[in-house]
Each structure stands twice: as structure tokens, then as C-alpha cells.
Amino acid sequence: MAPTPSTRQVDRIVNSQPSQDGDGVRIQRIHDFGGGLDPFLMLDELGSDRPDDYIGGFPPHPHRGIQTLTYVIHGGLTHEDHMGHSSTIRAGDAQWMHTGRGIIHSEMPLTxxxxxHAFQLWLNLAARDKLSPATYRDVRGAEMPTLSGQDASLVALGGRWQDTAGESVTGPLEALAGQGAVAHARLAAGGELRLAAEASTLLVYVFKGSLEIAGTPVTQGRLARLGSGERLALTSREGAEALLLGGEPHGEPIAHYGPFVMNAHEELEQALRDYRDGTLTG
Structure with a gap:
């Protein structure tokens, strides 16, 4: 007889913290540059009905060594970069940026x-990819497939997601660092979502309501890191929305300074010199 698949339990819960970035944009942030969320580095939630909290946006700034994934729930963001991309994403859309060797871009908010209400994720690039060419892509909500549960649904932004009955969907973003997978889960009151979940790193960030993961409650503004197992069981008494993040750790040293994430302090110094000299982007 085959063994019963194990259900993943909550290993630890991390609270988001208020912060600011860009031109005074107020955000709720979770970050770990010590490898605790590998391959993920940071999750920012932008959410306000007060324009003063975000209207300054994110003027032109550089990045090297990461990927970013921005996902909009309400409002929108306009992206421009040194490669000539200029585009706007709105509710349900996402934009993915592979910074590689270097990119200089801006993101300005729309309401x-x-x-x-939007999110930005940072994913760490493996050492072999940190100086690769920069690329950018928009993804529209209509391109993202949906997986249904019991009074629940999952919208796949990237990676493959499968329920315990064997039905699966694959999000349009297939080149996320660390075999990354990202999805938006919605559970109505009494809803249930049961997924196959074999990624080494599995994270759940609740941004509306509250849910239970294998019986452990996780409330709004908190991220749960899950232990090992083969199944993910999400339920909600009152209804909830959450981001689901999966991936495989790089297990490499992480050196971080501002918008740059490399593997060694010397590489950060080189990135700073390249930016000052105007050679960051190649």
C-alpha cells in the first residue's frame, strides 16, 4: 500500500512591517536577505486609498542580480526602462523583469x-545568471489560467500548480528564478483549496481575511513558511485572499546593498562603480 501523502505544516510566521520606498511610497514589507525564503528575497504590498501614500511612485532607479514580479489587484502601474519598454499594467495584470547585469527603470502609480493595491516580489538570481542580459515582459490577467477548488480558486501567474485530484494549470511566467511559482488564491467563506505541493520552499502571504493551513490560522499581513510535505491544505471560515509562492533554493551566498543583490561584497562594489560610471547596463 502506498504511503499517505503528508500535509505541509506551518514552520514559522513572519509579520509584514511598515516601510517606505521610492518617493515616499508607504508599503508593508517582508524581507529576508539571509536565505530564509530562498529563492525569494522580498515581498512588498502597496495598498492604500490615500494618494499621498503612493503618488510619488518609484522614479528611475537601478537593479542588478534579481528578478522582480509586480502584480496589481486595484489601480495600475506604468513601467519605463532604459531598454525602451513603456507599458501599463492594471487590475489582474503582472509585469516581470529579469534585471540580470543591470536595468534602470521607473514605476509610476495609477488609481x-x-x-x-499591488505587490512586488524580488527573486534572487543564481550566480550564473546575475550578469545575464536584462529582459522584461508584461502579462495580462486574461493569460493567467485558473484552478478551482471548493468555493475557492487559484490564478496562476507563473509555474505549475496542481490540485490533489490531478488537475493542473501552468502560469504564463515560466522563467521565474529558482523554478519559481506564483499564484493568487481566493477562498470564499467556508472555502477549501487542496494542492499538490512539492516545492522545497513554499510560502503563503495572506492579504485579505484569514485562512487556516493544515489547521493553523494565518491572518492578514502575515506570511507563513511551510515545512516539508507533499500536500497543501488551505481553508477559510470567513473568506481570504493570499499569494502562494513556491521555488527551489539556490543555496548560494547572498550579498545585498539597496537595489543590488550579488554573491559577494566585491561584486556589490563593482555594481556601484558600474552605476556611477554609466556602465551598469552593459
Whole structure:
């Protein structure tokens, strides 16, 4: 008889913290540059109906050594970069940026009747990819497939997601660092979502309501890192929305300074010199 698949339990819970970035944009942030969320580095939640909290946006700034994934719930963001890309994403859309050797970009906010609500994830690039060419891509909400549960649904932004009955979907972003997978889960009151979940790193960030992971409650503004196992069981009494993040750790040294993430302090110094000299982007 085959063994019963194990359900993943909550290993630890991390609270998001208020912070600011860009031109005074107020955010809720979770970050770990010590490898505790590998291959993920940071999750920023931008959410406010007060324009003063975000209207300054993120003027032109550089990056090297990471990927970013920005996902909009309400409002929108306009992206421009040194490669000539200029585009706007709105509710349900995402933009993915592989910074590689270097990119200089800006992100300026747009609002709708509910203000602005968006997320930005940072994923660490493996050492072999940190000086690779920069690339950029928009993804529209209509391109993202949906997986249904019991009074619940999952929208796949990237990676492959499968329920315990064997039905699966693959998000349009297939080149996320660390075999990354990202999804938006919605659970109505009494909803249930049961997934196959074999990624080494599995994270759940609740941004609306509260849910239970294998019986452990996780409330709004908190991220749960899960232990090992083969199944993920999400339920909610009152209804909830969450980001699900999966991936494989690089297990490499992480050196971080501002918008640059490399493997050694000397590489950070080189990035700073390249930016000052105007050679960051190649």
C-alpha cells in the first residue's frame, strides 16, 4: 500500500512591517536577505486609498542580480526602462523583469475607485545568471489560467500548480528564478483549496481575511513558511485572499546593498562603480 501523502505544516510566521520606498511610497514589507525564503528575497504590498501614500511612485532607479514580479489587484502601474519598454499594467495584470547585469527603470502609480493595491516580489538570481542580459515582459490577467477548488480558486501567474485530484494549470511566467511559482488564491467563506505541493520552499502571504493551513490560522499581513510535505491544505471560515509562492533554493551566498543583490561584497562594489560610471547596463 502506498504511503499517505503528508500535509505541509506551518514552520514559522513572519509579520509584514511598515516601510517606505521610492518617493515616499508607504508599503508593508517582508524581507529576508539571509536565505530564509530562498529563492525569494522580498515581498512588498502597496495598498492604500490615500494618494499621498503612493503618488510619488518609484522614479528611475537601478537593479542588478534579481528578478522582480509586480502584480496589481486595484489601480495600475506604468513601467519605463532604459531598454525602451513603456507599458501599463492594471487590475489582474503582472509585469516581470529579469534585471540580470543591470536595468534602470521607473514605476509610476495609477488609481481606480479603490485606490492602489499591488505587490512586488524580488527573486534572487543564481550566480550564473546575475550578469545575464536584462529582459522584461508584461502579462495580462486574461493569460493567467485558473484552478478551482471548493468555493475557492487559484490564478496562476507563473509555474505549475496542481490540485490533489490531478488537475493542473501552468502560469504564463515560466522563467521565474529558482523554478519559481506564483499564484493568487481566493477562498470564499467556508472555502477549501487542496494542492499538490512539492516545492522545497513554499510560502503563503495572506492579504485579505484569514485562512487556516493544515489547521493553523494565518491572518492578514502575515506570511507563513511551510515545512516539508507533499500536500497543501488551505481553508477559510470567513473568506481570504493570499499569494502562494513556491521555488527551489539556490543555496548560494547572498550579498545585498539597496537595489543590488550579488554573491559577494566585491561584486556589490563593482555594481556601484558600474552605476556611477554609466556602465551598469552593459
Amino acid at each position: 481606480d475607485q479603490q485606490g492602489l
